[in-house]
Amino acid sequence: MNSPLHADIASLQQNGITRIAAKRMDDPKVIPLWFGEGDIATDERIRNAAKRALDDGDTFYDYPQGRRDLCLAIKGYLDRLYGIDIDPVRIVVPGSTMLGITIAARMGAGHGDHALIVSPNWPNIENSYRATGAAIDFVRQRHGRDGWFLSMNDLRAALRPNTRSIFVNTPCNPTGWVMPAEQQAELLEICRERNILLIADEVYHRNIFDDSDAAPSFLRLTRADDPVVVVSGFSKAWAMTGWRIGWAVGPAHFAKAWAVLCECYNTGATVFVQQAAISALEEQDVVARLRAQYTRGREITEEVLGSCRRLEFTPPQGAFYAFPRLPGLRSSFALAEGILDEEDVGIAPGYTFGPGNEECFRICFAMSHDRLRNGLERVVRYIERHADSLTGGSI
Ligand SMILES: Cc1ncc(COP(=O)(O)O)c(C=O)c1O
Missing domain, CATH: 3.90.1150.10 (Aspartate Aminotransferase, domain 1)
Structure with a gap:
C-alpha cells in the first residue's frame, strides 16, 4: 500500500x-x-504532595525544561549522592525517563550516522534510535562464570568512523550488569576523543545489591561540557512508574537545544507531578x-x-x-x-x-x-x- x-x-x-x-x-x-x-x-507522602498541588490549583504551564524548584531539588539530590556540584543549567525534567532518552538520542544521531547500543538492552532504546534514522549496531555484554560483563575491546571494534552516539544502561535492564567506574572512565575518554554523544541511562541508579548508596555514575566523572547525557528518573527507585517524570543532566551547551525540544515534545512534565517529585527527593x-x-x-x-x-x-x-x-x-x-x-x-x-x-x-x-x-x-x-x-x- x-x-x-x-x-x-x-x-x-x-x-x-x-x-x-x-x-x-x-x-x-x-x-x-x-x-x-x-x-x-x-508512598502515601508522595501521593499527598500531588494532591496538595492539585488542591492549590497547580494546573498551569511552567518552564518546559522543568520547574525551577524541581531542577534545584534534583541538583541537591545528585550533589549529595555523588559528592559533586552540578550547574543547574545542565538539568532538565522530561515527562519520563523514556522521553529523556528519546530526546537525547535525537540530539546525538540522525540519517547518515551510526549509533552503538550496549546490549542486551531494553527494546524501547533500540526503537528510539531507529526513529532517528541512524544505522544501529549492538555490542553485546558477555556472560562468564561471575555473570555479565562488557569487553571494551568488543566496544572499540564496533566503532565506525561515523559513530555519533553510544548508549549504555547501568545498572542494566535486563542483565543487572553494573558498569565499573574504571570502564566508565575509559568509555568517557573514547567519547571525548571522538566527539561521540554518550547516553548513560542510570534509571536504576539506586537499585543495587551491594553496600553502596548508588551504582557508579558517569556524573562523578563528567565535566560540564563533556559529550555525555545522563538520563534517570523516579520510576524505579521510588516506585513511580505511572507518574511519567524523569530527569537528564547534559552538557551545559545543550541547554538551549533541550529547552527547544522539551517545548516540542510535551512542553514540560505534568506540573503537579513535578511537585510530587520534589517530595520524593526528600523521602529517602x-x-x-x-x-x-x-x-x-x-x-x-x-x-x-x-x-x-x-x-x-x-x-x-x-x-x-x-x-x-x-x-x-x-x-x-x-x-x-x-x-x-x-x-x-x-x-x-x-x-x-x-x-x-x-x-x-x-x-x-x-x-x-x-x-x-x-x-x-x-x-x-x-x-x-x-x-x-x-x-x-x-x-
Ligand atoms: C533501561 C530503562 N530505561 C528507561 C526506562 C523508562 O523509565 P520511565 O518509566 O521512567 O520512563 C526503563 C523502564 O523500564 C528502563 O528499563
Whole structure:
C-alpha cells in the first residue's frame, strides 16, 4: 500500500514485552512479572504532595525544561549522592525517563550516522534510535562464570568512523550488569576523543545489591561540557512508574537545544507531578524500603530459579530483573505464550532485548514476595514440564 508513514517509522518493531502483555494485560488472574515494576502503590507522602498541588490549583504551564524548584531539588539530590556540584543549567525534567532518552538520542544521531547500543538492552532504546534514522549496531555484554560483563575491546571494534552516539544502561535492564567506574572512565575518554554523544541511562541508579548508596555514575566523572547525557528518573527507585517524570543532566551547551525540544515534545512534565517529585527527593527512606524489598525479591528469585536444573542464571548486581537462559530454547515468545496460557504468569521474551537473546527470558522481581514466589514456581513448573519440546530435546 502507498502510505505517507515514513519508512523509518514503518519499519519499527513492536516491543516484545508489550506484544505478550497485550494478550492479557488487564486480567487479574495473571501474575505480571513482565513489566519493570512491582505491585505496591507509590508512598502515601508522595501521593499527598500531588494532591496538595492539585488542591492549590497547580494546573498551569511552567518552564518546559522543568520547574525551577524541581531542577534545584534534583541538583541537591545528585550533589549529595555523588559528592559533586552540578550547574543547574545542565538539568532538565522530561515527562519520563523514556522521553529523556528519546530526546537525547535525537540530539546525538540522525540519517547518515551510526549509533552503538550496549546490549542486551531494553527494546524501547533500540526503537528510539531507529526513529532517528541512524544505522544501529549492538555490542553485546558477555556472560562468564561471575555473570555479565562488557569487553571494551568488543566496544572499540564496533566503532565506525561515523559513530555519533553510544548508549549504555547501568545498572542494566535486563542483565543487572553494573558498569565499573574504571570502564566508565575509559568509555568517557573514547567519547571525548571522538566527539561521540554518550547516553548513560542510570534509571536504576539506586537499585543495587551491594553496600553502596548508588551504582557508579558517569556524573562523578563528567565535566560540564563533556559529550555525555545522563538520563534517570523516579520510576524505579521510588516506585513511580505511572507518574511519567524523569530527569537528564547534559552538557551545559545543550541547554538551549533541550529547552527547544522539551517545548516540542510535551512542553514540560505534568506540573503537579513535578511537585510530587520534589517530595520524593526528600523521602529517602522510601528508596531504602524499596531497596530492601527488591533485595529479598532477588533472594527468592535465586532460590526458585536456582532449583531448576534446566536454567542458567546468575543473580544480578543491580536493577530488579532475572535474565535466565534455557539452553536450546527455540522461541522465547512461544515460551512466554505457553507460561501465560498454562500458568497465568506474564514473563518477557528474550528476543526483544537485542540480538542473541532468543534462549533467554526476563522476569521482574519487584513484586510483593508471596506473589513473586508463586509466579516463579509456576514458571519453573512449566519449564520442567515442557523443556524437551521447547528445546527440541537438545539438552
Ligand atoms: C533501561 C530503562 N530505561 C528507561 C526506562 C523508562 O523509565 P520511565 O518509566 O521512567 O520512563 C526503563 C523502564 O523500564 C528502563 O528499563
